[in-house]
Amino acid sequence: AMLRRKEKKTFPSSFVQDLAGIATMEHSTELDYQRPNKLFLSILGLWPFQSTAKKRFYLFLSMLFVLPQACLQIGGMIAAWEDTDVFLESIPPVTIDFLAYVKIINFYYNANKMKTLLLIIEHDWKRLGVGGELTILRNFGEDCRKKTLMYAACVTGSMTPFMLAPLVPLVMGSISNDEMTASNGTIVRPLMFHVEYLVNVEKWYFYLLLHSYVATMYYITIFVAIDTMLLTYVQHACSLFAIIGYRLENLVENDDLDVDVNPPISKDESYRNIIQCISQHAHVIEYVEMIENANTISTCLQLGMNA
Numbered sequence: 001a002m003l004r005r006k007e008k009k010t011f012p013s014s015f016v017q018d019l020a021g022i023a024t025m026e027h028s029t030e031l032d033y034q035r036p037n038k039l040f041l042s043i044l045g046l047w048p049f050q051s052t053a054k055k056r057f058y059l060f061l062s063m064l065f066v067l068p069q070a071c072l073q074i075g076g077m078i079a080a081w082e083d084t085d086v087f088l089e090s091i092p093p094v095t096i097d098f099l100a101y102v103k104i105i106n107f108y109y110n111a112n113k114m115k116t117l118l119l120i121i122e123h124d125w126k127r128l129g130v131g132g133e134l135t136i137l138r139n140f141g142e143d144c145r146k147k148t149l150m151y152a153a154c155v156t157g158s159m160t161p162f163m164l165a166p167l168v169p170l171v172m173g174s175i176s177n178d179e180m181t182a183s184n185g186t187i188v189r190p191l192m193f194h195v196e197y198l199v200n201v202e203k204w205y206f207y208l209l210l211h212s213y214v215a216t217m218y219y220i221t222i223f224v225a226i227d228t229m230l231l232t233y234v235q236h237a238c239s240l241f242a243i244i245g246y247r248l249e250n251l252v253e254n255d256d257l258d259v260d261v262n263p264p265i266s267k268d269e270s271y272r273n274i275i276q277c278i279s280q281h282a283h284v285i286e287y288v289e290m291i292e293n294a295n296t297i298s299t300c301l302q303l304g305m306n307a
Contacts, residue, residue, distance in 0.1 A: 033141030034118075036148045037232055040225030044218075046107055048115035059108075062218050069215035070097040072208075076195035086194045093193055099302055100219050103226045106298035113294040114229070120287055121236050132250075133243050140239035147235075148228040155224055163216060166190050166209060192216065233291045240284040247277050 041047040045058030074097070077090035107114060125137060169190060191201065192212050201208065251270050 033138075033145045034232060036145060036152065037225070037229050040152070040221055041229060043221050044104065044225055046104070046111075046114075046225065048111065048118055062221075065211065065215040066100070066218050066222075069212065069219075070094075070101070072195045072198065073097060073193050076193060076198045079198045080194055090194050095305055096219065099305055100222045102298055102301045102305075104222055106295065107226050107229075110294040113290060117233050117287070117290060117294070120290075121232075124236070124240065128243060132246055136242050136246060137239050140235050140242065144232050144235040147231060148224075151228055151231075152224045155220055159216065159220055162192060163213060166192055230291075230295060237284055237288050237291065240280065240287070244277050244280050244284070247273060247280070 038047055042050060042054075043058060044062050045055040045060075047055075050058075073090065073093050077087060077094055080086040080090060128134070128137060191205075191208055195201065195208065199208070251273050
């Protein structure tokens, strides 16, 4: 049965037989453009080609900071129910918590699909990585890498003022104790999130502050890692469509008018090229459907939370 499927060259079974070998290989050309994605996902234990031990360790380490942070934020919001201002200020961080959990749970639950999508990308690079088609793949890969880094910089940059805000009173208070002190003579010590109704902030301030910084960096990593991985999948689909367009534009390799207008199929290059384009189009459609199946529920939930 496996041999028959291999002869038919169906998708994705045309390369399923090689998955075990590919999965253990060190990626080469295409990984050059995926190194940022690999770094971000590896920090969370979500990179498909990590060992099981590493996945569990890094996932546990991230949850060690992310889960308590969510509990503190949700608990602080509930405890501040009677303080309308604090309660409303607590809603956006809690919403971000839920968005992050939707993303990471979806990626973890669909880990096999995410891995298969990466294997498809690698298979396509090996299959199409020649000539003008290789140039198209490289252009889209480099564009995706730049967008990944830009997105990471934008998300981190937008959070930097928010993360620095608690340090301002401490720095200013160490310089001048006039305006930056409370009525009892102690320096005002704000946190990034309102948890004063839940825990003793004065007693645990520096522990809470340090924990919130590390947890916030993990939250940033969750958004950057998973969003940019989805971008990588979509960009690859775009590159495949671009390759189809490139093939259609180059159906005739020369301008020689002295040709056989009715050649046998075995010698008809244009016919074979068109068949390859049709097969490639079907391949891309199935690849896109796999992306959709792996992300539909997550995307719907995220849109619902942002509505």
